[in-house]
Amino acid sequence: xxxxxxxxxxxxxxxxxxxxxxxxxxxxxxxxxxxxxxxxxxxxxxxxxxxxxxxxxxxxxxxxxxxxxxxxxxxxxxxxxxxxxxxxxxxxxxxxxxxxxxxxxxxxxxxxxxxxxxxxxxxxxxxxxxxxxxxxxxxxxxxxxxxxxxxxxxxxxxxxxxxxxxxxxxxxxxxxxxxxxxxxxxxxxxxxxxxxxxxxxxxxxxxxxxxxxxxxxxxxxxxxxxxxxxxxxxx
Numbered sequence: 001x002x003x004x005x006x007x008x009x010x011x012x013x014x015x016x017x018x019x020x021x022x023x024x025x026x027x028x029x030x031x032x033x034x035x036x037x038x039x040x041x042x043x044x045x046x047x048x049x050x051x052x053x054x055x056x057x058x059x060x061x062x063x064x065x066x067x068x069x070x071x072x073x074x075x076x077x078x079x080x081x082x083x084x085x086x087x088x089x090x091x092x093x094x095x096x097x098x099x100x101x102x103x104x105x106x107x108x109x110x111x112x113x114x115x116x117x118x119x120x121x122x123x124x125x126x127x128x129x130x131x132x133x134x135x136x137x138x139x140x141x142x143x144x145x146x147x148x149x150x151x152x153x154x155x156x157x158x159x160x161x162x163x164x165x166x167x168x169x170x171x172x173x174x175x176x177x178x179x180x181x182x183x184x185x186x187x188x189x190x191x192x193x194x195x196x197x198x199x200x201x202x203x204x205x206x207x208x209x210x211x212x213x214x215x216x217x218x219x220x221x222x223x224x225x226x227x228x229x230x231x232x233x234x235x
Contacts, residue, residue, distance in 0.1 A: 052097055055120055055139045055186055058104045059232040064093060064113045067106060071095055081107050085168050090116060102137055117231045122146045122224065123194060131194060139228060141184035149190065149213065149223040156180045159214040165192055166206035171226060174210065185234070191226035198222065 052058055061067050067076065077094045092107045105119040120137045122145035138144040142155055153159060160181060161174040171190035175182045192198055192205075202221045205211060211218055 051099065052102070053100065053138070055118070055137060055228055055230045058095075058102075058106075058118055058120075059230050061106070062115045062232065064106070064108060067093060067095065071098065081105070102135060104137075115232065117229055119230075120145055120228050122191075122226050134195075137228070139184060139186045139230070141180070141186065143184055143186060143188060143225060143228065145225050145228055147225040149218065149221060152181075152188070152190075152225060153213040159212055161210050161212050162190055164205045164207040164209045164211055165190075165223075167208045169208075171223075185230060187229040187231075188225055189227040189229070190223050193222035193224050196222040 061070060075096050075098050077096075079092050079094065081090045081092045082088065083090070090107045090109075091112050092105050095104045095106065096102075097104070103121070103124060105121070107116045107119065108114060109116050120135070122134050122136070124132045124135065126132050134146060136144050136146045143152065147155075156179055158176075158179060160176060160179065163169055163172045163174075165171060173181060173188050173190065181188065199222075202217060204217060205221065205223075
């Protein structure tokens with residue numbers, strides 16, 4: 001249990017590969033959302049007993065009070081998240097699920113209690129940004145952390161555009177209306193596979209350019225789903 005608690009606190013320190021704010025084509029992660037009418041569940045409603053495994057399962061918790069009641073304060077580490085190139089701040093609580101070890105970040109509204117969104121990362125880092133471990137968490141739509149770029153393209157059924165890597169908005173997907181990605185309730189961010197050496201032919205993807213999965217440079221590239229963001233109010 002001590003190791004899992006450490007992993008939670010370190011996931012809090014890490015930014016999961018960069019800022020999750022992108023462009024007008026992408027859902028805006030900084031914009032506060034109104035969760036008061038989501039699925040008929042108020043912020044103080046009790047959560048029915050059930051197991052948690054998918055991103056959406058964790059999204060049934062809509063307040064910090066609920067989170068503490070469900071999992072206990074001993075499984076949470078509080079901190080802060082910064083977005084929009086370090087100009088927008090939110091409080092957060094990082095949960096380590098005591099039943100399965102999954103690490104999930106809850107980002108709160110200005111009141112420090114109402115849910116804005118949740119994030120799940122593939123990588124768990126220490127304070128020196130060394131990788132402690134990885135986790136595969138799925139969305140009900142079929143996307144998961146750790147999913148390869150090619151697998152994501154095959155699941156989507158068509159090619160798509162995405163931002164290059166190594167800058168503030170890296171790995172954001174430009175969502176095309178009507179695509180499987182657009183229909184999925186989670187926002188997807190990509191990154192290079194940090195446990196693989198990047199071949200020389202793919203180094204040009206360290207840039208603020210837009211690439212497409214059909215581009216020659218994207219073929220066989222070690223890129224994966226690094227971060228999933230979920231906003232229950234938008235589902």
